[in-house]
Amino acid sequence: MARLVEALNRxxxxxxxxxxxxxxxRSAAEAALAKGMxxxxxxxxxxxxxxxxxxxxxxxxxxxxxxxxxxxxxVVASLTDLAKRVPWRADVWxxxxxxxxxxxxxxxRDALERAxxxxxxRDAARLxxxxxxxxxxxxxxxxRAQRWLDRIPAPLTTxxxxxxxxxxxxxALAYGDLDGARAAAEILGEPTAIEGRAALVLARLALAEASxxxxxPAAGSSAAALPPAVVGRAxxxxxRALVLDVPGAAELCAALVAASRDVLVVDRVRRVxxxxxxxxxxxxxxxxxxxxxxxxxARQALARGLSAGDRAAAAxxxxxxxxxxxxxxxDALVARGKAKAKDDDKEQRGAAAPPLPPDLVRLRDAAAMAxxxxxxxxxDALDxxxxxxxxxxxxxxxxIAQAWVPPAGGPAGARAAAAxxxxxxxxxxxxxxxxxxxxxxxxxxxxxxxxxPLRAAVVGEFNAGKSTFLNALLGEDVxxxxxxxxxxxxxxxxxxxDPFARIVVRGGQDRVVPHAALKDTLRALAAAGDRVAxxxxxxxIERLKRVEILDTPGFNAPDPDHIAEARRAxxxxxxxxxxxxxxxxxxxxxxxxxxxxxALGVPVQILANKADRLKPDALETVLAHVRDSLxxxxxxxLTPPIAFSARLSLKGRLGDEAALAxxxxxxxxxxxxxxxxxxxxALRERALRRKAxxxxxxxxxxxxxxxxxxxxxxxxxxAEADRLRASAAYLRRERRALSAAIDKALEPARRELxxxxxxxxxxxxxxxxxxxxxxxYVQERLxxxxxxxxxxxxxxxxxxxxEPGARGARGVSGADEGSAAPSPRxxxxxxxxxxxxxxxxxxxxxxxxxxxxxxxxAAIDAFAMALSAEAExxxxxxxSAAIELRAQALRAAFEAPVTPxxx
Numbered sequence: 036m037a038r039l040v041e042a043l044n045r046x047x048x049x050x051x052x053x054x055x056x057x058x059x060x061r062s063a064a065e066a067a068l069a070k071g072m073x074x075x076x077x078x079x080x081x082x083x084x085x086x087x088x089x090x091x092x093x094x095x096x097x098x099x100x101x102x103x104x105x106x107x108x109x110v111v112a113s114l115t116d117l118a119k120r121v122p123w124r125a126d127v128w129x130x131x132x133x134x135x136x137x138x139x140x141x142x143x144r145d146a147l148e149r150a151x152x153x154x155x156x157r158d159a160a161r162l163x164x165x166x167x168x169x170x171x172x173x174x175x176x177x178x179r180a181q182r183w184l185d186r187i188p189a190p191l192t193t194x195x196x197x198x199x200x201x202x203x204x205x206x207a208l209a210y211g212d213l214d215g216a217r218a219a220a221e222i223l224g225e226p227t228a229i230e231g232r233a234a235l236v237l238a239r240l241a242l243a244e245a246s247x248x249x250x251x252p253a254a255g256s257s258a259a260a261l262p263p264a265v266v267g268r269a270x271x272x273x274x275r276a277l278v279l280d281v282p283g284a285a286e287l288c289a290a291l292v293a294a295s296r297d298v299l300v301v302d303r304v305r306r307v308x309x310x311x312x313x314x315x316x317x318x319x320x321x322x323x324x325x326x327x328x329x330x331x332x333a334r335q336a337l338a339r340g341l342s343a344g345d346r347a348a349a350a351x352x353x354x355x356x357x358x359x360x361x362x363x364x365x366d367a368l369v370a371r372g373k374a375k376a377k378d379d380d381k382e383q384r385g386a387a388a389p390p391l392p393p394d395l396v397r398l399r400d401a402a403a404m405a406x407x408x409x410x411x412x413x414x415d416a417l418d419x420x421x422x423x424x425x426x427x428x429x430x431x432x433x434x435i436a437q438a439w440v441p442p443a444g445g446p447a448g449a450r451a452a453a454a455x456x457x458x459x460x461x462x463x464x465x466x467x468x469x470x471x472x473x474x475x476x477x478x479x480x481x482x483x484x485x486x487x488p489l490r491a492a493v494v495g496e497f498n499a500g501k502s503t504f505l506n507a508l509l510g511e512d513v514x515x516x517x518x519x520x521x522x523x524x525x526x527x528x529x530x531x532x533d534p535f536a537r538i539v540v541r542g543g544q545d546r547v548v549p550h551a552a553l554k555d556t557l558r559a560l561a562a563a564g565d566r567v568a569x570x571x572x573x574x575x576i577e578r579l580k581r582v583e584i585l586d587t588p589g590f591n592a593p594d595p596d597h598i599a600e601a602r603r604a605x606x607x608x609x610x611x612x613x614x615x616x617x618x619x620x621x622x623x624x625x626x627x628x629x630x631x632x633x634a635l636g637v638p639v640q641i642l643a644n645k646a647d648r649l650k651p652d653a654l655e656t657v658l659a660h661v662r663d664s665l666x667x668x669x670x671x672x673l674t675p676p677i678a679f680s681a682r683l684s685l686k687g688r689l690g691d692e693a694a695l696a697x698x699x700x701x702x703x704x705x706x707x708x709x710x711x712x713x714x715x716x717a718l719r720e721r722a723l724r725r726k727a728x729x730x731x732x733x734x735x736x737x738x739x740x741x742x743x744x745x746x747x748x749x750x751x752x753x754a755e756a757d758r759l760r761a762s763a764a765y766l767r768r769e770r771r772a773l774s775a776a777i778d779k780a781l782e783p784a785r786r787e788l789x790x791x792x793x794x795x796x797x798x799x800x801x802x803x804x805x806x807x808x809x810x811x812y813v814q815e816r817l818x819x820x821x822x823x824x825x826x827x828x829x830x831x832x833x834x835x836x837x838e839p840g841a842r843g844a845r846g847v848s849g850a851d852e853g854s855a856a857p858s859p860r861x862x863x864x865x866x867x868x869x870x871x872x873x874x875x876x877x878x879x880x881x882x883x884x885x886x887x888x889x890x891x892x893a894a895i896d897a898f899a900m901a902l903s904a905e906a907e908x909x910x911x912x913x914x915s916a917a918i919e920l921r922a923q924a925l926r927a928a929f930e931a932p933v934t935p936x937x938x
Contacts, residue, residue, distance in 0.1 A: 038068065038099045057083050064096045073103035091120045098130065110134035118146070125150045125159035132163065136170075144170060151186065161187055168202045173282075177209035185760055188768060195222045197233075204236045211422075212753070213247055216240050226272075231279030238272035238287060241265055266291060270300065274307055286347065289318050290354055293325035293333070301326045316340070317348040325355065334364065341371055353395070360427050362402055365395060394424040401431060410435045410457055418917035432920060436461075436928035440727075441720055455485055455723070458925070462727065465734050465922050468914070469741065474730050481727055488530070489582045489715035490722075492608035494632075496625060497589030499614040500644040500681040502526075505586050507684035507700065508707065509576055511550070524567050525604060526586035531573030539568040550574070581715045590628050605631075609722035610638045610673075610711060617643040617678060620657050621664040633670045636725045638718060640710065641665065646678040646699055654678050673710045679703050728929030731922070738915065738922040745913035752910055758837045759906035765836030766829065766899040774891040777828045781821065781891075788820040814873040818866050825891070826865045829898045830857040857898070860905055864897035 064079035077100035083093035094117040101109035114131035121127055128150035135143030147170075150163035164183045171180035184203060190196050200222035207215030220240055226233035245265040270291050276284035292304050301323065308319050317340025324332035333355065340348020349368060356364035368391060391399070397416045404413040413435055420428035439458040459482050466475040493501045505528065506512050536553045538546040543565055548556050553572070560567055587604045605611070611632055615621065620643055632639055643661060646654055661676045679699035687695020711718065766773065795809055803809055857865070872890050 038095075057086060061092060061096070064100065068096075068099055068103065071103075073100045076100035077104060077106075077109075089116075089120065091117060094120070102130070102134070107134045107138045111138060111140055115142075118149075122149075125157075125163065129159045129163045129166070132166065136166075151183075157188075165198055165202065168206075172202065172205055172209070175209075177206040181206045185764055197223060201233055201236060204240065208236070208239050208243060211243075213240075213243055216243070226275070228275070229279065231276040231281040231284065234272040234279075235276035235281050235284050235287065238269040238276070241269045241272070263297065266295065267300070270295075270304070274304065277307065277311075285313075285318065286350060286354070289322035289351060290358075292319075292322040293355070294358065295326050317343075317345055318351045321348070321351055321355070330359070337364075338367065341368070353391070357395070357424055357427060360430060362399065365391060365399055369399070392422075392424075394420045394422055394428075398424050398427055398431065401428070405431065405435050405438075410439060411461065414461070414921055418921070421912070421916070429920060429924070432924035433927050436921075436924040437931060440925075440928040440931075441724060452485075455482075458727065458928075461921070461925060462730055462734065465738065465918060465925070466730075468918050469734060469737050469922075471734065471737060474733060477726075477730055481723060481730075484726075485719075485723060487583070488580060489610065489711070489719045490585055490608045491582050491711055492585040492587055492604040492611045493614065494587050494604060494611050494628075495589065495614035495644075496616065496622075499589065499616045501589075501614050502586055503685055504612075504614055504642075504644065504681040505584055507681050507688050508584065509574060510688040511574065511576075512685065512689065524569055524588065526570045526572060528572045528574065528579065528584040528586065530576065530579035530583075532575055534574045536573065537571040539570070541566040541568045578712055582712050590624070605635055605637055606726075608637060610640070610718050612640050612642060612711075614681075615641065615643045615661065615676075617645045617654065617657050618648050621661050626664060626668050626670075629665075629670050630668055633668075636721075638673055638721070639670070640674065640706065641672040641676040642703065643676055643678040644681050647680040647683055647697065674706055677702050677706060724929065728926070731925040731929050735919070735922040735926040738919040742913070742915040742919035745915045749910070749913065756906040759902045761837040762833035763899040763902040763906070766833055766895050766902070769832075769836065770892050770895040770899075773829075773832050773895060777825065777832065777895070778891050780828050781824055784820050784824040788816060791816040791820065810873065814870055817873055818869050822862065822866045822869055825869070825894055826857040826862040826898070829865070829895055830861065833898065833902065858901065858905060861898045861901035864901040865894045868894045868897045 060079045060082050064076040064083070067073070067076035067079065077097060080093055080096035080100055083090055084097060087093055094113050098110055098113040098117060101107075101113060111131065111134050114127060114134065118124075118127050118131055128146045132143045132145075132147035132150060134140075135146055144167070147163045147167050151160050151167070164187050168180040168183040171177070171183065180202065184199055184206070187196065187199055200219045204216045204219035204223065207213070207219060216236075217240070220237060223233050223236070226237065242265065245262060270288065273284055273288040273291060277288050288304060292301055295301055305314070305323060308314050313319055317336045320336040321333040321340075324330070324336060334352070337348045337352040337355065341352060349371075352364050352368060355361060356368070397420050401413040401416040401420075404410075404416065414432060417428045417432055436458070439454050439461070441454050459478055463475055463478045466472070466478060493505055495501050505526075509528065534550050536548050536550060538548065538553075538556060538560070540546065540560065546556055546560075550572070553570075557567065557570070585604050585608055613625075613629060613632075615625065629639065641661065643654075643657060649657060658676055658678055665672060665676075677699070679702065680697070683691075683694040683698035684700035684703070687693075687698050687700060792813065795803065795812065798806075798809065868890070872893075
């Protein structure tokens with residue numbers, strides 16, 4: 036940038052200096068500056084100012100000399116006075132703002148903002164806008180930084196502005212907008228050897244892209260989980276930025292070193308850091324210790340830096356906490372901050388640790404609530420963690436959900452009951468938020484099911500003896516056998532103090548009958564054509580208090596409804612007892628259904644019925660075939676298959692001791708008692724876990740679909756906001772050229788308006804000016820005739836100007852540009868302009884002939900203001916993202932493998 040005195044010499048004569056004999060001082064000052072002797076030049080400048088305190092040339096000389104001598108306090112003092120003399124000079128305000136930043140002057144930002152609005156020196160105004168963007172980027176406000184960049188006009192040549200592209204890339208990375216960062220990085224290209232800031236941007240972009248590709252949040256992934264080639268590329272770029280002393284480069288390189296396990300990479304960086312004399316700095320000492328697996332040493336190094344007031348060490352400790360999920364490191368930072376806040380001794384060395392980012396505060400709060408057993412509250416706190424610490428928050432969600440989900444086969448005590456209460460509450464909450472009322476009913480059914488006995492379904496093909504087996508199990512000939520070619524529907528056998536049966540008839544009245552009348556009643560209903568939906572058999576049998584039995588239709592029944600009813604038992608049963616017909620066991624049809632049951636996760640016990648029809652050798656061959664078939668199909672039985680006779684067992688249970696001894700029932704009875712009745716709590720918990728897991732998976736799928744829709748809507752909203760900003764900038768930049776074209780396009784509307792105003796044309800001029808009714812009539816007609824055409828023409832121009840590559844004013848009525856309806860807000864702004872013009876114009880009817888100069892321009896400005904307001908309108912983040920994360924955590928908890936001990 037040229038010296039101020041050289042620029043001001045062209046605008047300020049030296050008459051006063053010559054008249055007072057100070058020309059030699061001026062010449063000597065300029066000569067001293069040219070020779071690199073700023074202190075000597077400063078003395079000559081002060082001599083001029085002692086005689087002429089308000090001399091612009093003297094102040095400029097003093098400012099130039101003080102700047103060369105790094106006397107920033109004097110630079111600010113001289114430029115403050117000079118700015119009063121030449122407030123239109125952007126270069127003066129720019130230098131004042133930059134010097135003010137170096138000394139921490141409160142007015143630095145205001146000076147830069149004054150530079151952006153000064154009419155002279157557009158290059159200086161551009162530099163001020165870049166500086167303001169840098170200030171907001173450093174303050175962590177990329178949205179505000181982006182707005183300063185939007186005010187920089189597009190270059191008049193085809194060469195893009197790399198300075199703007201660099202900052203746009205930084206803003207996009209801060210937003211997490213990888214597409215925007217890539218677009219800006221394409222303009223940057225490969226950085227030169229001296230472009231450290233661009234190198235740092237490309238390093239951060241490479242890491243962010245790799246994190247996104249790996250499914251990690253950009254702000255929360257560890258470099259250790261990324262491909263080595265990506266980390267190596269980022270480290271090369273980061274080291275270039277480090278050598279060029281770019282802010283943030285040391286932090287990035289230290290983080291990469293800490294995550295690296297490559298000895299050669301660590302040694303290479305160590306050599307660079309040693310050459311810079313920074314090897315003992317806490318941040319680097321911690322990074323190398325962490326890379327070598329000395330985590331305690333790393334924490335101690337950072338603690339030393341924190342005690343010494345090293346903010347870089349505090350930032351590294353913060354990063355280490357996030358990388359390693361170390362709550363203790365967060366607590367150390369908070370404790371240091373509190374201790375320093377209470378310390379009134381100003382001589383105490385060190386500085387307070389920077390406050391934790393809001394996301395990490397929420398993480399600490401969530402961890403505390405989770406430890407206190409307040410899992411739901413912890414999840415609510417984690418919902419707001421969207422940036423730094425997002426990956427940690429997701430780990431914490433999964434841990435909370437995993438703690439809630441009782442292990443399959445685990446104990447069913449009070450602790451399990453509390454866990455089920457929490458997980459079912461969370462499932463119900465998610466179902467409500469996703470409007471899945473069907474799943475909400477299923478969740479409520481699970482809560483009821485937990486209090487019910489175990490459900491064991493007796494399944495198999497037609498004529499396998501399922502009902503006979505059930506009667507033997509109950510010791511009573513209750514379940515209907517031989518009523519139809521197959522048991523027509525599901526029979527539910529449960530405990531009650533008195534024996535009876537309830538028959539549910541589709542479209543008819545339920546029947547309640549004693550056990551003895553059940554078979555006859557079912558035959559009568561079948562003969563009458565009535566369809567039975569379900570049969571409930573109640574009996575005062577003690578084991579039914581712990582295990583309820585479901586007797587199912589055969590899977591090879593001729594009626595598809597019967598097969599569907601049999602399959603429905605899989606959803607209701609906690610365990611299945613599959614009865615094979617021993618003489619023809621393990622047909623392909625049986626293997627298919629058994630595989631289906633196994634895939635659903637329903638535990639199965641295989642029993643081979645009708646053993647009395649086979650000789651011992653043949654029976655052993657059948658059992659071996661069954662075992663081999665189960666192994667080949669990867670189907671597990673609770674215990675190895677057992678052969679017995681349900682027919683003889685029932686006879687024996689009804690009093691025939693010889694039949695009972697020959698039936699093999701004793702082994703079946705022992706198996707049923709040990710593997711089902713005694714294990715009923717564990718089997719029920721396992722089934723509930725399976726059913727809740729299916730619900731969680733469906734909720735996660737719905738939540739992911741909803742979140743994907745919202746993300747796409749958000750992407751479209753951001754693109755529309757960018758288009759609105761581009762349109763507004765185009766309208767402001769080209770309003771003068773556009774106004775002429777728009778004014779011409781309004782001629783048809785003005786002719787219609789002129790026709791509307793003919794009734795008042797002959798009125799006296801005085802009345803036109805003073806009569807409120809006349810003015811109201813003109814206002815109403817003007818707005819009716821001109822507001823919509825004017826708004827539509829401006830909207831067309833705005834849309835055309837927002838297209839890529841738009842430069843200069845375009846036509847606004849061409850057919851090639853199509854139509855673009857203005858938004859209600861923008862149209863209202865235009866109406867307000869027109870109404871205001873009628874209110875202040877002495878002869879409002881003259882507006883029909885041709886709008887007075889500035890009306891169209893004012894409407895364009897108002898339209899641009901409306902577009903900017905629409906672009907900046909806050910859009911609340913969709914709740915679907917948090918819902919998706921919670922639903923995925925629940926699904927992952929149910930899908931987690933079960934340890935053998937708990938299984």
